[in-house]
Amino acid sequence: MRPPIESAQYTSAEFSALSAQFGIRLSVGRTGQCWDNALAESFFATIKRELLGTCSWPSRALARTAVFDFIEGWYNSRRLHSSLGYLSPAEYEAALAA
Template structure:
């Protein structure tokens, strides 16, 4: 187990937040914290978790990967 403050302790989340910032947050201007939370939620649920291509899924979207999985159990 890695120690406190070790970046490898949370590498998956660090990668996700880096992607979120580079692909979305740095291109937006929010007037309130509520607006930011709402917009980021829409990005994650409406794009990242559904249609964005993921290298860990063989460059398929999560929707495509799930459909392929259910077609070939």
């Protein structure tokens, strides 16, 4: 089991400097700015509602496999997203690339 991650690791000066060195722009807003995580929160609400809340999971391994299958086999490839003009993320990416 991995040790818990401290949120301070991601707001430290060292982390910011290393990110800048590799050209990574951090997306860390002020405390209490809920819209910073709105996209992630929306995704997690969807996965809870459409997958995890539908049955009990007898093991962590089965739940992990189901989450992977949900994301790769349904959410990214076939599920239509209103914010993408009712295209799946895969269709949207393909349209952008064309």
